[in-house]
Amino acid sequence: MKEKRPNRNGKRNEHGMNTTKDKSGEGKRKAARVVWSLRLYIAGETPRSIAALANLQKICDEHLPGRYRVEVVDLLKNPQLAEGDQIVAVPTLVRRLPPPLKRIIGDLSNSERVIVGLDLRPGKVSR
Amino acid sequence: MSTHQLKATPRNGISKCPTGILGLDQITRGGLPKGKPTLLCGGAGCGKTLLAMEFLVRGATEFNEPGVFMAFEETDKELAQNVASMGFDLPALCARKNLFMDYVRVEPSETEESGEYDLEGLFIRLESAINAVGAKRVVLDTIESLFAGFANTNILRSELRRLFGWLKAKGVTAVITAESGDGKMTRQGIEEYVADCVILLDHRVEDQSSTRRLRIVKYRGAMHGTSEYPFLIGETGLSVLPLSSLKLDHKAPTQRVSSGVPRLDTMLGGKGFYRGTSILVSGVAGAGKSSLATHFARAACQRGERALYMASEQSPDEVIRNMRSIGLDLEPWVKRGLLRFYAARPGAFGLERHLVTIHDLITEFNPKVVVIDPITNFASVGTYSEVTSMATRLIDMFKSRQITAMFTSRTSGDSAPELSEVGVSSQMDAWLLLRNLESNGERNRGLYVLKSLGMAHSNQIREFLLTGHGVQLRDVYVGPSGLLTGSARVAQEAMEQAEVLQRKQQAQRKSVTLKQKRQQLEAQIARMRSEFAFEEQGLMLGAHEMELQEKQIVVDRVEMGHARKADLVSAHGNGRA
Numbered sequence: 001m002k003e004k005r006p007n008r009n010g011k012r013n014e015h016g017m018n019t020t021k022d023k024s025g026e027g028k029r030k031a032a033r034v035v036w037s038l039r040l041y042i043a044g045e046t047p048r049s050i051a052a053l054a055n056l057q058k059i060c061d062e063h064l065p066g067r068y069r070v071e072v073v074d075l076l077k078n079p080q081l082a083e084g085d086q087i088v089a090v091p092t093l094v095r096r097l098p099p100p101l102k103r104i105i106g107d108l109s110n111s112e113r114v115i116v117g118l119d120l121r122p123g124k125v126s127r
Numbered sequence: 128m129s130t131h132q133l134k135a136t137p138r139n140g141i142s143k144c145p146t147g148i149l150g151l152d153q154i155t156r157g158g159l160p161k162g163k164p165t166l167l168c169g170g171a172g173c174g175k176t177l178l179a180m181e182f183l184v185r186g187a188t189e190f191n192e193p194g195v196f197m198a199f200e201e202t203d204k205e206l207a208q209n210v211a212s213m214g215f216d217l218p219a220l221c222a223r224k225n226l227f228m229d230y231v232r233v234e235p236s237e238t239e240e241s242g243e244y245d246l247e248g249l250f251i252r253l254e255s256a257i258n259a260v261g262a263k264r265v266v267l268d269t270i271e272s273l274f275a276g277f278a279n280t281n282i283l284r285s286e287l288r289r290l291f292g293w294l295k296a297k298g299v300t301a302v303i304t305a306e307s308g309d310g311k312m313t314r315q316g317i318e319e320y321v322a323d324c325v326i327l328l329d330h331r332v333e334d335q336s337s338t339r340r341l342r343i344v345k346y347r348g349a350m351h352g353t354s355e356y357p358f359l360i361g362e363t364g365l366s367v368l369p370l371s372s373l374k375l376d377h378k379a380p381t382q383r384v385s386s387g388v389p390r391l392d393t394m395l396g397g398k399g400f401y402r403g404t405s406i407l408v409s410g411v412a413g414a415g416k417s418s419l420a421t422h423f424a425r426a427a428c429q430r431g432e433r434a435l436y437m438a439s440e441q442s443p444d445e446v447i448r449n450m451r452s453i454g455l456d457l458e459p460w461v462k463r464g465l466l467r468f469y470a471a472r473p474g475a476f477g478l479e480r481h482l483v484t485i486h487d488l489i490t491e492f493n494p495k496v497v498v499i500d501p502i503t504n505f506a507s508v509g510t511y512s513e514v515t516s517m518a519t520r521l522i523d524m525f526k527s528r529q530i531t532a533m534f535t536s537r538t539s540g541d542s543a544p545e546l547s548e549v550g551v552s553s554q555m556d557a558w559l560l561l562r563n564l565e566s567n568g569e570r571n572r573g574l575y576v577l578k579s580l581g582m583a584h585s586n587q588i589r590e591f592l593l594t595g596h597g598v599q600l601r602d603v604y605v606g607p608s609g610l611l612t613g614s615a616r617v618a619q620e621a622m623e624q625a626e627v628l629q630r631k632q633q634a635q636r637k638s639v640t641l642k643q644k645r646q647q648l649e650a651q652i653a654r655m656r657s658e659f660a661f662e663e664q665g666l667m668l669g670a671h672e673m674e675l676q677e678k679q680i681v682v683d684r685v686e687m688g689h690a691r692k693a694d695l696v697s698a699h700g701n702g703r704a
Contacts, residue, residue, distance in 0.1 A: 041248065043247035043248065043251060044247075048243060048244075048245075051242075052242075055242075075247070075248060075251045076251065079251045079252065079254070079255040080255060082248050082251055082252045082255075083229070083252065086231060086232045086233075086234070087248035087252075088231060088233060088246055088248045088249045088252075088273070088276070089244045089245065089246055089247075089248055089249075089277065090244060090245060090246075090247045090248045091244060092244075092248065100237075101237065102237060102239070103237055103238050103239070104238070104239040104240070104241050105238060105239070105240050105241070105244045105277075106240050106241040106242035106243055106244040107241070107242035107243050107244065108241050108242055109241065109242035109243070110241040110242050111241075113239055113240065113241035113242075114239070114241050116239065117239030117241065
């Protein structure tokens with residue numbers, strides 16, 4: 001498991017996979033300042049996992065600019081972590097914060113489903 | 128040949144992985160296909176999880192093969208609790224690294240799907256679990272739960288196919304459980320993916336009694352029993368029945384055992400039954416079946432053999448009391464441990480449970496003789512075919528252990544006595560029929576040997592008497608008005624005795640007369656002899672006298688001639704002077 005601090009540049013780190021963005025000053029309301037904690041489980045750098053990460057970043061940049069943190073877990077490297085979040089399918093995206101826990105499986109190519117699944121709909125974003 | 132097939136590695140090369148489950152290894156002739164996945168399907172509550180769990184536990188404890196249990200429905204804790212009653216200590220097995228439990232929760236309500244995915248997460252978890260304990264056996268229970276968790280069945284199907292291939296490549300012996308329903312073996316048609324072995328479990332209620340059954344639908348490359356076998360969940364795990372019914376290769380001993388009734392032995396070629404055979408005693412209620420069976424059991428005890436008496440109508444105490452009334456005291460044998468009773472109402476539990484109890488008893492007590500009194504009572508807890516198959520299995524069990532078994536069978540009054548109610552007569556080696564013979568306002572018992580394979584036996588009916596000294600057999604009289612039994616027989620006997628006496632007296636009288644006649648005759652002869660002797664003497668005397676007289680005449684004549692100086696011509700002829 002690797003966790004990265006917010007990176008203002010939004011550039012990929014040395015692993016190329018783990019990217020976290022946090023663009024401050026975007027949230028106007030108090031609740032909006034909650035930083036979303038997302039975890040993406042993958043199994044090796046397959047085209048599908050690369051696509052999932054790219055799709056995730058695109059959606060988050062659009063709906064949660066600067067307010068999210070993505071942690072990428074490669075189960076091939078850390079198989080024991082699969083148990084904790086009950087991972088069966090990969091890729092699986094888990095919304096750890098804000099509660100409740102949500103999960104989306106797949107390469108996140110259907111952004112509408114991701115928005116619904118993560119509860120990112122406009123107006124309901126911060127609740 | 129049969130011993131060959133029972134080995135884990137038979138000639139045909141299919142390696143088998145013994146399950147350790149009572150009976151299952153016999154049906155599969157060695158176990159599940161080693162290194163291959165086996166599909167275990169069945170409806171809810173039919174024992175899939177338990178069978179799968181026992182497979183792992185036995186593997187870990189008896190065959191030194193660690194296992195992985197991947198559960199999709201129950202948590203580790205729930206599973207451990209559920210099987211603790213059977214003596215499986217899962218936490219201890221896990222602690223010793225003989226078992227690895229992994230609960231995989233698939234929660235559809237909190238999962239959204241977006242785009243393509245695969246089940247690599249499951250593979251990774253399974254692999255790490257297998258590696259953690261060096262597992263040789265894997266259970267996935269119940270794989271179809273995945274279908275509830277994922278909407279895209281196409282992905283799921285292809286992933287399952289991949290999973291089975293992956294398991295095979297891993298070389299683990301896997302048991303995958305699946306839910307059956309909608310008239311199919313598995314709801315999702317998973318059986319298509321598992322080509323090596325498919326076992327179907329079933330839980331049916333017939334005539335208000337439930338029976339679990341197991342059937343091997345498919346077992347590629349190996350012989351297996353194809354029938355439905357009842358199985359049950361016992362105190363120490365699963366038991367699949369029959370315990371041995373695939374083969375028909377019992378030994379046929381020539382040793383004979385007494386029936387306990389000397390005259391019955393006489394009817395059976397003079398020596399009784401063959402050891403290790405099954406005997407059916409059928410008759411209507413009160414015909415004396417139990418009494419005959421008790422004789423049989425007691426005779427075994429007298430020989431110093433152990434006998435097991437299974438009573439399903441009376442308690443052991445009642446049997447002992449009732450048999451005392453005909454002079455059979457069973458109590459000493461019970462005290463000496465040679466006779467054991469097993470009394471249970473047939474309805475107390477299902478047939479398969481009875482079978483297992485009997486099997487356990489026989490294994491533990493090791494009797495030479497078994498009495499089941501009566502087998503027909505089991506008809507109340509099973510269908511005709513079930514009871515027949517139970518009887519078959521019992522017979523098989525007894526024969527394989529060379530136990531001489533006597534089954535009593537109650538026939539109802541109106542059906543033909545040759546029809547035994549449970550339809551097992553054809554499997555029996557000997558069949559005794561007890562009949563009520565009604566005549567002259569009384570009812571008497573008759574016994575005859577309907578069949579007794581492998582020996583010359585009497586074809587006559589004997590009257591069957593319950594006396595104060597047990598069962599006795601008497602000849603019946605066949606008179607102009609039919610069979611004579613009971614008092615008619617006694618009357619006949621008295622009559623015959625009188626006749627005998629009469630004849631005897633007559634003969635005596637005749638011999639006396641003869642003697643008298645002889646005496647008379649002899650006396651007569653003696654008298655006649657003496658008369659004759661007297662006469663003879665008289666006659667002889669007379670003749671002598673006459674001779675003397677004749678001589679005297681001649682002498683006189685000569686003398687006269689001399690005196691007259693006559694010619695000396697002759698004394699004869701012209702002797703006249």
